[in-house]
Amino acid sequence: MWSKFPILPESASTVSGQIDALYYFISAITVFFTLLIFVAVFVFAVRFRRRRADQVGEPIHGSTALEITWSVIPFFIVMTMFGWGAWVYFHTYTPPPGAMEVFVVGKQWMWKIQHPEGHREINELHVPIGRPVKLTITSEDVIHSFFIPAFRMKKDAVPGMYTTMWFEATKAGKYHLFCAEYCGNQHSGMIGWVHALEQADYEAWLRGSPRDETMAQAGERLFGRMGCASCHREDNTGRGPSLRAVYGGKVLLEGGAAAVADDSYLRESILKPALKIVSGYPAQMPTFQGQISEENLLQVIAYIKSLAKKERTATAQ
Amino acid sequence: MSTTVTQAPSLAPHDEPMPKRHYLNAGNTLKSWLLTVDHKRIAILYLLSITFFFFIGGAFAVAIRLELLTPAGDLFQAENYNKLFTMHGVVMIFFFLIPSIPATLGNFLVPMMIGARDLAFPRVNLLSWYLYIIGAAFGSYSILMGGVDTGWTFYTPYSSTYSNSQVMAAALGAFVAGFSSILTGLNFIVTIHKMRAPGLTWFRLPLFIWAHYATSVIQILGTPVVAITLLLVGMERAFHFGIFDPKLGGDPILFQHMFWFYSHPAVYIMILPAMGVMSEVVTCFSRKRVFGYGFIAMSSLAIAVIGFLVWGHHMFTSGQSVYAGMVFSVITFLVAIPSAIKAFNWTATLYKGSVSFDSPMLFAFGFIGLFAIGGLTGLFLATLATDIHLHDTYFVVAHFHYIMVGGAVFGYLAALHFWWPKLSGRLFPEGWAKFSALLVFVGFNTTFFPQFVVGYLGMPRRYHAYPEEFQVLNVLSSAGATILGAGYLVPMIYFAWSWKNGKPAGPNPWGAKGLEWTTQSPPLTENFPITPVVTEGAYAYAGSEEEVH
Numbered sequence: 001m002w003s004k005f006p007i008l009p010e011s012a013s014t015v016s017g018q019i020d021a022l023y024y025f026i027s028a029i030t031v032f033f034t035l036l037i038f039v040a041v042f043v044f045a046v047r048f049r050r051r052r053a054d055q056v057g058e059p060i061h062g063s064t065a066l067e068i069t070w071s072v073i074p075f076f077i078v079m080t081m082f083g084w085g086a087w088v089y090f091h092t093y094t095p096p097p098g099a100m101e102v103f104v105v106g107k108q109w110m111w112k113i114q115h116p117e118g119h120r121e122i123n124e125l126h127v128p129i130g131r132p133v134k135l136t137i138t139s140e141d142v143i144h145s146f147f148i149p150a151f152r153m154k155k156d157a158v159p160g161m162y163t164t165m166w167f168e169a170t171k172a173g174k175y176h177l178f179c180a181e182y183c184g185n186q187h188s189g190m191i192g193w194v195h196a197l198e199q200a201d202y203e204a205w206l207r208g209s210p211r212d213e214t215m216a217q218a219g220e221r222l223f224g225r226m227g228c229a230s231c232h233r234e235d236n237t238g239r240g241p242s243l244r245a246v247y248g249g250k251v252l253l254e255g256g257a258a259a260v261a262d263d264s265y266l267r268e269s270i271l272k273p274a275l276k277i278v279s280g281y282p283a284q285m286p287t288f289q290g291q292i293s294e295e296n297l298l299q300v301i302a303y304i305k306s307l308a309k310k311e312r313t314a315t316a317q
Numbered sequence: 318m319s320t321t322v323t324q325a326p327s328l329a330p331h332d333e334p335m336p337k338r339h340y341l342n343a344g345n346t347l348k349s350w351l352l353t354v355d356h357k358r359i360a361i362l363y364l365l366s367i368t369f370f371f372f373i374g375g376a377f378a379v380a381i382r383l384e385l386l387t388p389a390g391d392l393f394q395a396e397n398y399n400k401l402f403t404m405h406g407v408v409m410i411f412f413f414l415i416p417s418i419p420a421t422l423g424n425f426l427v428p429m430m431i432g433a434r435d436l437a438f439p440r441v442n443l444l445s446w447y448l449y450i451i452g453a454a455f456g457s458y459s460i461l462m463g464g465v466d467t468g469w470t471f472y473t474p475y476s477s478t479y480s481n482s483q484v485m486a487a488a489l490g491a492f493v494a495g496f497s498s499i500l501t502g503l504n505f506i507v508t509i510h511k512m513r514a515p516g517l518t519w520f521r522l523p524l525f526i527w528a529h530y531a532t533s534v535i536q537i538l539g540t541p542v543v544a545i546t547l548l549l550v551g552m553e554r555a556f557h558f559g560i561f562d563p564k565l566g567g568d569p570i571l572f573q574h575m576f577w578f579y580s581h582p583a584v585y586i587m588i589l590p591a592m593g594v595m596s597e598v599v600t601c602f603s604r605k606r607v608f609g610y611g612f613i614a615m616s617s618l619a620i621a622v623i624g625f626l627v628w629g630h631h632m633f634t635s636g637q638s639v640y641a642g643m644v645f646s647v648i649t650f651l652v653a654i655p656s657a658i659k660a661f662n663w664t665a666t667l668y669k670g671s672v673s674f675d676s677p678m679l680f681a682f683g684f685i686g687l688f689a690i691g692g693l694t695g696l697f698l699a700t701l702a703t704d705i706h707l708h709d710t711y712f713v714v715a716h717f718h719y720i721m722v723g724g725a726v727f728g729y730l731a732a733l734h735f736w737w738p739k740l741s742g743r744l745f746p747e748g749w750a751k752f753s754a755l756l757v758f759v760g761f762n763t764t765f766f767p768q769f770v771v772g773y774l775g776m777p778r779r780y781h782a783y784p785e786e787f788q789v790l791n792v793l794s795s796a797g798a799t800i801l802g803a804g805y806l807v808p809m810i811y812f813a814w815s816w817k818n819g820k821p822a823g824p825n826p827w828g829a830k831g832l833e834w835t836t837q838s839p840p841l842t843e844n845f846p847i848t849p850v851v852t853e854g855a856y857a858y859a860g861s862e863e864e865v866h
Contacts (some may be wrong), residue, residue, distance in 0.1 A: 034690055048671065056605065057859065062610065071657070081699070103600065103611035141474070149775025152706040160570060161563075161636060176775060179777070
């Protein structure tokens with residue numbers, strides 16, 4: 001009977017249990033205080049009901065001790081909630097190093113997903129269980145929100161920036177994927193499925209589905225076609241800095257500031273190159289705003305990322 | 318207080334005739350209403366206008382609940398459904414809830430409770446009604462021209478670039494109505510500072526006045542920000558100024574900061590006056606001084622101030638930094654404390670009181686219970702980890718309807734029943750009023766409680782069609798809405814009936830304390846024949862006592 005009327009969605013990620021525990025804790029507090037107030041109102045109203053038409057209440061003004069009690073106790077309770085919630089949130093905010101990467105672009109009204117190996121999906125996401133997966137999310141048009149109730153996870157897809165979200169699925173299955181931020185006409189149709197697969201099934205899916213070149217390969221092609229390579233030469237003899245080892249490192253900027261070369265930094269440098277000028281180089285890179293799609297941009301970044309990886313492996317040897 | 322107060326509270330129904338001269342018969346022409354500067358007549362103008370918009374907004378809600386009876390989007394097209402929930406929100410928030418208690422009962426009662434003849438700026442008061450009407454006219458125009466589909470939150474860049482609906486007219490409506498709200502707030506603040514009767518010190522003021530003072534502060538400080546925000550949306554839409562749309566070089570998150578900087582405090586614009594009503598009603602029907610006067614008064618101000626610092630809790634999933642999230646989370650929890658203080662104090666007021674179960678008190682009991690649930694469920698949303706899951710689901714819809722309907726509308730109905738005899742000079746049929754309190758309470762819970770559950774199950778808000786497993790809870794919700802709708806219609810009928818046919822109420826049918834009850838019902842245009850002099854604190858039901866600080 002109860003399985004027909006569940007009160008929780010399926011619990012299928014490493015954090016969903018923690019969030020449910022917190023949910024139960026806050027529910028217990030809510031039920032306790034709601035009952036406390038309901039019962040007190042009921043008992044007082046009945047016990048002290050007006051018995052004679054001219055009866056007045058006793059002249060009680062208040063009690064500072066009581067006021068302090070019912071301020072301080074709730075204060076400690078809500079601070080506990082805050083601490084617990086912030087703790088769980090903190091650990092679900094930053095993806096663990098080495099997480100498998102997937103790239104998500106929302107547009108009215110579909111989710112476009114690319115895997116680094118070159119697989120592409122629409123409104124479907126295949127992931128293995130037992131492995132952290134990091135999503136880098138953006139939007140081509142308006143704000144969307146990538147929501148997987150079974151994983152208790154959600155992150156907005158905001159045009160003009162990257163947001164990230166991560167999860168580790170624990171149970172194989174097929175789970176709802178919703179757009180949670182209202183995005184226009186077919187908002188409620190911007191839905192799909194997340195397929196969490198056993199490792200073997202996941203590998204079978206990888207083998208069985210068609211794929212293009214990898215994202216980095218596609219990015220390399222774009223890097224050449226869009227003329228990036230003419231300035232950003234590998235041997236550092238071009239007009240722009242070499243991008244060989246830039247990803248993940250610190251970049252010194254004109255004016256003495258520094259920036260960490262992550263996805264968002266690379267994105268900004270391609271679309272709005274004038275905002276942060278690398279120290280020692282002239283500010284002459286043209287903007288690529290409006291000339292490159294969000295998906296291609298992710299591929300170029302994947303390529304730049306792969307350069308740094310190659311470089312690191314080379315140095316290590 | 319003046320000698321008129323010390324007479325025994327009139328407990329028996331009055332058989333005396335209606336007073337010969339009062340504010341309602343001070344003029345019968347249309348002009349005498351449309352050009353009136355009497356705060357009480359302006360209150361009646363507001364009452365009629367917001368009631369009209371309440372039923373327009375309610376009609377949209379009926380349409381929404383009908384569509385959601387089935388999982389498939391089969392009754393309306395997606396485009397029209399999106400317009401329905403947007404216009405439900407826009408109409409209910411900007412044209413009903415924000416003006417509801419302050420502009421009707423606040424307008425009527427603020428001068429009367431402090432023993433003044435009118436507000437400080439009677440003409441500005443009339444201007445604020447006309448601004449409201451102009452704003453509402455733009456809002457209505459947007460509806461008649463096909464409606465707006467952005468959601469009441471007008472999120473960019475959807476509203477500024479992508480939507481093909483009447484965004485400009487709707488935003489202009491909210492923009493103009495905002496100035497009405499600012500002027501009302503300004504008028505209240507000046508009036509409360511400058512026009513209190515002799516002897517009416519700050520800590521003798523009824524808590525209704527404190528609540529309206531806090532509300533006015535938010536109206537003055539917050540509303541200009543939303544006006545600017547809507548103006549910027551309009552400019553981006555009309556002239557492609559790049560402010561919010563990244564394609565034009567803007568930042569869509571900036572909009573959310575600016576919008577919620579007003580719109581979160583706006584929630585307190587809607588709920589604080591209802592809290593003020595609660596303090597009046599609970600004391601009157603317990604016939605007892607309110608418990609913890611000073612704490613209730615100060616908690617209103619605390620809510621107004623802290624309420625300005627919590628806007629970021631609407632943006633936990635927007636890519637906000639983890640530390641910003643923590644700051645907004647902790648401040649949001651702090652605002653729970655003054656709200657809890659109020660709920661505890663109202664409950665404690667009943668203790669050793671002389672509690673009666675008249676209809677305003679039944680609505681007040683409903684308020685305490687529903688506000689408790691609404692407030693406590695806010696904790697799920699203030700908690701970072703749970704909000705990530707619950708944000709933009711039906712849980713949020715349920716939570717704010719518990720505050721906005723369970724809180725603000727129940728407060729409004731309690732107030733309307735409590736002061737109706739003063740407004741109209743007549744009594745309404747009490748049995749029907751009790752029945753409607755029951756209908757509204759049952760209907761409300763049946764409608765919105767299932768939405769907490771369906772929200773945690775993951776149903777996103779603003780969905781035209783939804784997966785089948787959510788249907789049972791949605792059907793329950795729609796069924797409840799039917800009862801709720803009936804509960805709203807019944808008072809409409811008996812209030813309208815009682816306007817001409819109700820028994821004359823006499824000056825003080827509830828035996829309540831407060832200056833407004835010392836004068837005839839309906840009051841004279843000048844409120845009091847002679848300026849009252851106050852000699853005691855508020856709610857001196859057990860006779861004149863030492864006042865509390």
